[in-house]
Amino acid sequence: MPRKVLEIEQKIEYLSILDENANVDKELEPDIPAEQLKSMYKYMLLGRRCDERMLKMQRQGRLGTFPQSAGHEAISIGSAINLHQDDWHVPAYRELAGMLYRGWPIENIILYWNGFEEGTAPPEHVNDLPICVPLATQLPHAVGIGMAMNYKKEKNVVMTYFGDGASSEGDCHEALNFASVFKAPVVFVCLNNQYAISVPLSRQMSCETVAQRAIAYNMPGIRVDGNDVLAVYVATKEAVERARAGYGPSLIEGLTYRLTPHTTADDPKKYRSEAETDEWAKKEPLIRFAKYLQNKGVMTAEDLEKMEAEVDNMVKTAVAKAEEMAKSEELLNPFTIIDHVYADMPQFLQEQRDELAELVKREAARKEKKNAKSETGARS
Amino acid sequence: MPRKVLEIEQKIEYLSILDENANVDKELEPDIPAEQLKSMYKYMLLGRRCDERMLKMQRQGRLGTFPQSAGHEAISIGSAINLHQDDWHVPAYRELAGMLYRGWPIENIILYWNGFEEGTAPPEHVNDLPICVPLATQLPHAVGIGMAMNYKKEKNVVMTYFGDGASSEGDCHEALNFASVFKAPVVFVCLNNQYAISVPLSRQMSCETVAQRAIAYNMPGIRVDGNDVLAVYVATKEAVERARAGYGPSLIEGLTYRLTPHTTADDPKKYRSEAETDEWAKKEPLIRFAKYLQNKGVMTAEDLEKMEAEVDNMVKTAVAKAEEMAKSEELLNPFTIIDHVYADMPQFLQEQRDELAELVKREAARKEKKNAKSETGARS
Amino acid sequence: MAEINMAKAINLALHEAMDRDDRVVVMGEDVGQDEGVFRITEGLFAKFGDDRVIDTPLAEAAIIGTAIGMSINGMKPVAEIQFTGFDYYAFHQIESHASRFRNRTRGRIHIPMVMRAPYGGGIRALEHHSESRETYYVHTPGLKVVIPSGPRNARALLHSSIQDPDPVIYLEPKACYRLFREEVPDKMETLPIGQAQVVKEGEDLTLISYGASLRAALEAAEDMEDDGIQAEVIDLLTVSPMDHKTIIKSVMKTGRAVIVHEGQRNCGIGAEIIARINEHAFLYLEAPIKRVTGLDIPIPYFSKERYYLPDAERVVIACKETLNF
Amino acid sequence: MAEINMAKAINLALHEAMDRDDRVVVMGEDVGQDEGVFRITEGLFAKFGDDRVIDTPLAEAAIIGTAIGMSINGMKPVAEIQFTGFDYYAFHQIESHASRFRNRTRGRIHIPMVMRAPYGGGIRALEHHSESRETYYVHTPGLKVVIPSGPRNARALLHSSIQDPDPVIYLEPKACYRLFREEVPDKMETLPIGQAQVVKEGEDLTLISYGASLRAALEAAEDMEDDGIQAEVIDLLTVSPMDHKTIIKSVMKTGRAVIVHEGQRNCGIGAEIIARINEHAFLYLEAPIKRVTGLDIPIPYFSKERYYLPDAERVVIACKETLNF
Numbered sequence A, B: 001m002p003r004k005v006l007e008i009e010q011k012i013e014y015l016s017i018l019d020e021n022a023n024v025d026k027e028l029e030p031d032i033p034a035e036q037l038k039s040m041y042k043y044m045l046l047g048r049r050c051d052e053r054m055l056k057m058q059r060q061g062r063l064g065t066f067p068q069s070a071g072h073e074a075i076s077i078g079s080a081i082n083l084h085q086d087d088w089h090v091p092a093y094r095e096l097a098g099m100l101y102r103g104w105p106i107e108n109i110i111l112y113w114n115g116f117e118e119g120t121a122p123p124e125h126v127n128d129l130p131i132c133v134p135l136a137t138q139l140p141h142a143v144g145i146g147m148a149m150n151y152k153k154e155k156n157v158v159m160t161y162f163g164d165g166a167s168s169e170g171d172c173h174e175a176l177n178f179a180s181v182f183k184a185p186v187v188f189v190c191l192n193n194q195y196a197i198s199v200p201l202s203r204q205m206s207c208e209t210v211a212q213r214a215i216a217y218n219m220p221g222i223r224v225d226g227n228d229v230l231a232v233y234v235a236t237k238e239a240v241e242r243a244r245a246g247y248g249p250s251l252i253e254g255l256t257y258r259l260t261p262h263t264t265a266d267d268p269k270k271y272r273s274e275a276e277t278d279e280w281a282k283k284e285p286l287i288r289f290a291k292y293l294q295n296k297g298v299m300t301a302e303d304l305e306k307m308e309a310e311v312d313n314m315v316k317t318a319v320a321k322a323e324e325m326a327k328s329e330e331l332l333n334p335f336t337i338i339d340h341v342y343a344d345m346p347q348f349l350q351e352q353r354d355e356l357a358e359l360v361k362r363e364a365a366r367k368e369k370k371n372a373k374s375e376t377g378a379r380s
Numbered sequence C, D: 001m002a003e004i005n006m007a008k009a010i011n012l013a014l015h016e017a018m019d020r021d022d023r024v025v026v027m028g029e030d031v032g033q034d035e036g037v038f039r040i041t042e043g044l045f046a047k048f049g050d051d052r053v054i055d056t057p058l059a060e061a062a063i064i065g066t067a068i069g070m071s072i073n074g075m076k077p078v079a080e081i082q083f084t085g086f087d088y089y090a091f092h093q094i095e096s097h098a099s100r101f102r103n104r105t106r107g108r109i110h111i112p113m114v115m116r117a118p119y120g121g122g123i124r125a126l127e128h129h130s131e132s133r134e135t136y137y138v139h140t141p142g143l144k145v146v147i148p149s150g151p152r153n154a155r156a157l158l159h160s161s162i163q164d165p166d167p168v169i170y171l172e173p174k175a176c177y178r179l180f181r182e183e184v185p186d187k188m189e190t191l192p193i194g195q196a197q198v199v200k201e202g203e204d205l206t207l208i209s210y211g212a213s214l215r216a217a218l219e220a221a222e223d224m225e226d227d228g229i230q231a232e233v234i235d236l237l238t239v240s241p242m243d244h245k246t247i248i249k250s251v252m253k254t255g256r257a258v259i260v261h262e263g264q265r266n267c268g269i270g271a272e273i274i275a276r277i278n279e280h281a282f283l284y285l286e287a288p289i290k291r292v293t294g295l296d297i298p299i300p301y302f303s304k305e306r307y308y309l310p311d312a313e314r315v316v317i318a319c320k321e322t323l324n325f
């Protein structure tokens, strides 16, 4: 009949390896082959440049509203790099760098944010789910994919992502709980950028860390410096190995900061101080990693410049391609909006398709008339 | 740049005061006035007898399916006893004892399980929500009530209940999180009877206790022996005081066991062993509390018998009353199914009400005809 | 094959489907050791084990959400929601994902899952245990919604639903679970989703129904025969995509229609049927189409449930009004 | 009072309602410091503070669930869901509780809350940001569903919604937020919920619409005037309880009707309108009633949204078919 404190096994850890000045903790430093280090940097850079380029396009009216990802490349790549090609990557919407690393063509991303469903279809060889807009709803999918792996005795893992805001959703709890009960091989990565649009962490939760929520699910939980790609790498690598060995899920929280507004429609000055933004800008992940690579002799300044050029070129080519595709007959085909709703076409939808065909014919006729007119105009 | 274990402030406790053999831990024993102790026992007993009686009625076809509460009286009363009349009580569906203590007429309960909405309406002076069937959905209501208290600067608290199964629902997480963020004066009581219908705790969650989930919300969490009314009393009292003083919510888990099937439609032999059931039957809450009261000299064997008689009488009277009410014009009035959907009656619903009136007229005519016939029959 | 009831027929279909295809798994609350609160999963746990008959934690959104994930990774989950009254908890997963993945990914990812749930009133159940809100699903593009009415079609349609490459909401009228028995063939059979059946031919008017309400329609049709009225009765079986061709053909013949369903009226299936008849057979109509449906109120607790649910009497009244118009 | 747009008008109503009644609080994601993603809550946080303009954690079910609790404890919460595409997360709270507490408790507890949400397409938004699924709410007894179409009625109806003792789903056609300005009176005004307005009189046919689609209906009506066709245009304003009296009266006059809405067709509001016209004005109909609606597909991403949304051209075609029937 006692009053006693219960022993709780899990310990929540904090991990940081490469600090904002590119000092590295030698004891904790992972042993990553040079080629892989370069690849990590390349995709972080590609994510960043893509993001910047898309912002410009959006400002020029060449792209719809989209959530930017600048500042979150370390979380995305430090984790995704641990996946095999046939593992699964289940992003939210700030994992641009990781999606590109996984094999999503840049064009797809651009097309998606430009209002084309074609951008959402994962390429054939890519075991990924597309960007997920309704917050936290992708997490149970990740768990289900993992449960199927267990059932099929596949030795794969699933890496999935959610924000600090999304952590408040019921689906987040349910997914973490299911994963732990079914020992699903899922690595949950919380991209904690301390804001859900305007709502600060203190309004989102009253506990110190998202990582400690792992205690509610008897799974390992760790908070890492989310701008330190080495720390993310180490923590997710452990989690991936654990999952692959059949020990079930883990929760990893990367503490980070948006370098940008929430989306192109957002004005963060309303809710974040300039001082705070400046402070965090210094901690961003690319610069320190580039320095690390140089210090380590993996890349020279020249290499880095070359990579910049290469990446710029990739982005440029992709933008051109995306804009070309957006004008292609295939992507402009209006009937695609109806043809993929079901595997087969139900009668009532066929009737609506016929209605649409009428409209499309009229639109075409109108265009022709207009063209004819303007031709006449030009001649006169 | 360390790898270190994070310090987590909350400690999850376990509390037990009165064991199954009615041994009491003198150091932990609360100082409860004799009258209150009697009242606690009385309502525990009333809950139990009511439950037993309703089971009989159900077997006789005089009541619909209902979830029994035998075995859970300590959790219900040990917590509810700490509420002031103008505090709020937000039950799930096994808080029969607590509802009766709060002032719900037994008739209401019987009417509810007998298919009458009238049983669901809280009596005027009772600040309670009715029984809630969709699991965990009552928890955000409790939090909202508490948020309103904060806003109105009321010094009240809300006590709300949920099962171990319900703890897996998204609403449970969301409610706990909202309560902690808004410091809502809510005491969350988890009635952990180790099964959600047939699903055992081990399939429900992989953590040891529900109480440790409190760490995810930075609130106090404690597990108590849920068959020990003194432990429940002490833990909930602390939580109520904390809430009333403005320090926000707490989570209390009472470990207990259903003495009965899940509902009258359930066969627990399919999923619980006899040995287990027998083991837990010995730990049930009433016997040990009765012994405690006797040992303490609060009640004699004779007092207890008297109370039995009193309680039996209360139940008997209520059953008769409920069955009388169920035949009353007021409760049989078919139009009540339409008249309370909106404050005002929309046109289209009025039209449906008119349709119903037609049917009711026909039904009456048919009855009359039948009566007339049988009268004729009797005469012949 | 012996005569069996609908509960048994659904159970049989699950056994058969799991025997045939090991991608089929059953999951939900109490579907395993307990064999389902209506015993629909009887024998499955013993036969197929924990791996394929999965008792889940209590969370409807996660049941559907993980079933979506399993579908994506090559399986065919049959997820049970214990009662339709609790499927709203999972509605965002159904609306935002199950129904959309195929379209969103231009066919690259599709969700061949089935959500089954005991549905509707008539068994004196508790609050929230008698709901019939198929409209929510019918209004959601990308889903198919199947509601069987008897043992034989229940079994065949469950097979079709499991084999379908798209998500199917399979609603089981629980009032029919043990209402009557029917001979089912030894050999497994399927029925095309999206096809209605004329279950009784007639010339005078068309009765359109499905699920448990079909009993009221059939009973009414029989009653009216005494008065020399020949009703044609259509069992929809699938409420989405709805087979309006069969309806239209019948109404073109009879000129009159009465729709019977227990779901609420406002934007119910009846409204859609009326709209389609209006669109396709306007000139054939000789009287307004009547709706005998649940009222636009929450289904009452069981003491007054009968005032809400359609019955043969209400159907007969509506038919006569239609005929006398 | 100056001319203002709908966004401003809704904002004005919130200011006025909060000024008048301190039981009114505004809650939701980013409604406070950020003033709402569409700036609908502008100035409220500064004026009324954290207590009454509540930024919540990100959880729609809890936003609605706690709003229900606050309502029970004497407040009048106006809960914002950031986009209708995310309200499904809260659907179980709406269906099982907001809509039922009054009936369940025979009037003892009622839920005077408002759920407001930006609604519908037409602004080139991302996936899940353009949904119009009012049917889900209309099919749910116990709710009222209001969809304004312009600044003045938006303000008046929001006041009525906040004052209503029952839960009101107030859907804001976001395409109209900044589409046009309108003079609103200095004095606060209300409009009865459940009452439609004839916004243009005509003899030849009845156009029934609401929300952003009303623009298409009005434009079509104007276009048709050149051809000498006089359409009567009805703005429903409330889609539940629906004012079929005003519709019936008009159809009895015109004999023809076309319904325009952007929500999906299957079991949409149009179906219900057709059913009611069929029931109440059958003999007056001279042609089938047409539906110009969203298609039964998920609303396409914005590059092809125009093929989904009703526009004046589609309305004119439908009207002419109706007139030439």
Ligand SMILES: Cc1ncc(C[n+]2csc(CCOP(=O)(O)OP(=O)(O)O)c2C)c(N)n1
Pocket: A067, A094, A133, A134, A135, A162, A163, A164, A165, A166, A167, A191, A193, A195, A196, A197, A262, D029, D058, D060, D082, D086, D089
């Ligand atoms: C269910 C749902 N609710 C609301 C939104 C609108 N919304 C989009 S992003 C966002 C904030 C998300 O915050 P967080 O999870 O921290 O991710 P971050 O954007 O900061 O990466 C909100 C409210 C949404 N997409 N889904």
Ligand SMILES: Cc1ncc(C[n+]2csc(CCOP(=O)(O)OP(=O)(O)O)c2C)c(N)n1
Pocket: B067, B094, B133, B134, B135, B162, B163, B164, B165, B166, B167, B191, B193, B195, B196, B197, B262, C029, C058, C060, C082, C086, C089
């Ligand atoms: C949302 C929801 N899902 C399913 C059910 C059906 N159901 C009723 S009680 C129950 C088990 C609940 O278990 P638990 O929360 O542990 O409470 P207990 O019955 O053991 O007290 C289930 C599945 C329900 N009422 N609500």
Ligand SMILES: [Mg+2]
Pocket: A163, A164, A165, A191, A192, A193, A194, A195, A196, A197
């Ligand atoms: Mg964030």
Ligand SMILES: [Mg+2]
Pocket: B163, B164, B165, B191, B192, B193, B194, B195, B196, B197
């Ligand atoms: Mg339990």
